[in-house]
Amino acid sequence: MSWPFDNSYARLPDRLFTPQAPTPVRNPQIIAVNAGLARELGLDPAALSPDILAGNTLPDGAAPLAQLYAGHQFGNWVPQLGDGRAVLLGEVIGQNGRRDIQLKGAGRTPYSRNGDGRAWLGPILREYVVSEAMHALGVPTTRALAAVTTGEKVQREQAFPGAILTRVAASHIRVGTFQALAARGDTEALEALTAHVIARHYPDVDTPLELLRAIVSAQAGLIAKWMSIGFIHGVMNTDNMAVSGETIDYGPCAFMDAYHPATLFSSIDQFGRYAYQQQPDIAVWNLAQLATSLLPLMGEREAAVEAATEAVNGFSQLYQADWMRLFRAKLGLKTQEEGDLALITGLLQRMATSQADFTNTFRALADGAAAAHITDEGAWDSWAPDWQARLAREPGDPQATMRNTNPAFIPRNHRIEQAIQAGLTGDFALFHRLNTVLAHPFENQPDQGDLALPPENHERVLQTFCGT
Template structure:
């Protein structure tokens, strides 16, 4: 195979990473290869063998390394984190532009912090399913290029089958990457990192303040998109926030079934720091840590630089609010703007919360079902529907088509993901493959996948998700 890798991150000084190969595994076996994505990256899908997917063999031109970074985890500062179970193989330049290719679960690195550096099959399947679903929903995200079983067990609360995920990202540069060098007072490294990130993601940015503004906008739009589909990241630490504006690190993530703004699934989020409605606020908090890290690179008086950075951070709402309104207007069939639209939308959401309505099913019912089956509080639907219908009457075009394009029928429902994982633990991967295939068509599912849209029964509900490390 020709050498298609061009590894710009590996050309940064060695204090940015540790170069080392993946740790070999004993019994690699392909679980799934994303053929279409491979071709977009300029890769031959046939080259993604079990040996390559697990790191036992390396594609020509790879330059494997583990990146170092720091981060705030649930608000607490950790001065050195880094890729504890991941190896960046390199960067390819295909039809989708420059992309990182990384292995997750590829063995111990200097940043493993007493961990084993491995992943078991459950988190690998979860990330494959959810990240590819997010892509199909049109939400910026890392993607799954392939997954393989290792033939080895991984000890967690019990022994599980081991697996490795091959992940693709615009980059793996995190807020925590900037924090690492800022905390060490390494201004030359900060400058190199900033220049690299600008060249990689925002070539029209002019300096640290302009770069910050670009990241703020990208994150604001991303979180608004999360909110529009009921997605809860679950662990929005600064080391899990990519400056590219992609969703990264699918640990205890979940899509809501029953809607509530305070919904939390992550088993480690005991205080609700990363609850559904808190995600915009957390994004701003994380971006403030990025701004603080960039201050040493800003010219002029430090107080003035801090004021300018604060002004940029305050602009988060200027990007988030219009994007949130655009997305939720479409979800109720609106493409034009009127002053009462926000009250109309929040009125629906408050009724959904009080009725414990299913988030996805309620919005899809607006296009032709009976939303009153979901908004069950007495009089709640009847007190909202007339205003909505009057608003639709003033809307040009086809509101139902607008809603069908904005409201997915299929999402990765927690109970379906868990069913696929449990089947996989037992050696049956058919539910996993079926779910990945179905979620590639979230707005127009095949008739045979209709049951995947059904909300869980009470006994099927999954109310806690786990990180899997």
């Protein structure tokens, strides 16, 4: 099988990667193939065999490799990380431009750090569901082309079925990729990587400083999107921030049910570094590490530090503008008035006090049913008149704005967990149902209403896990 490969990353200096073929597996079986995405990539969905999707057979033109990167993990510097359980097959040119195709869970690489290089079924199902849901919600994201079981067991706290995800991304280049080269003083490779990222993602910029500004802007828009849908990434290390501006690495990620700004789920985030409300500040912290890595390419150091600091500090204004635009729309507003911020924060404060479901409360605004979610006595009545008066001054159709902005369906943690548990028995019906419903998150789909319900107390998922 021939794919439309053009492997530009493999032409970069070889310090950035190690050639690495996937390790074959015993008996791959397809769980799902994303036929629509396959066609966008110029691939025939029917020709995506289990052996190709597991890495047992390489398509013609592939140049498999494992990428090098470093990173700050929970604020702690790790000088070498890299693809410890993933192999980049190459890049294809499809309807939407150049895309990486990577096999996640494809076996050991030189960067595995004593890991087994494999993935078990649970994280693969989670990433497939959540990344495709994020795409349908309009959030820049890596995507899932396929998932297969391997016919082998993976040992974690117990033996689980192994699985492999075929992940598609604008690229897999991370802040940590730049950090690895800067830490080694490899200016030649750093220059080549910078030129590559500019050409690939930001062709309208010319200099490393302009690239930094472009990445800051992309991340500001991305994090605002996360916040507007109640998404918590869970592990915003610098090696998990893609310079393309896509969401990448769905490990212990989750969507909020009951709203509270301090919400977190990740089992490894003991101090709440990556809680919901912390995400904008952590993005700035990560971007400062990128800026530091780019300083060797930005001329005289004092002037470079000043310019880079200004670029990173520009995140706040860009983020706030995007956040305001998105949350205005969630209230049915497209125009701007001075009191809008107080109106938005007033509702969020009442939601937190009432432990209101984030997704369902905003969705109910358009239907006149949100009062039922704000349970504190008098809380709704002290807020709603100002909102209704504001809506009366809004041109157009505020209800349509709300329905097109506030999803009816998100990938609920408890439903994903139920899909995983069923998948462990070989039953993927709920997994497929979730993907079908979440492909149209803004449609009411009344016959699927159970998937819009928050969890009962016994269904609540309090912790999520990265799967390594």
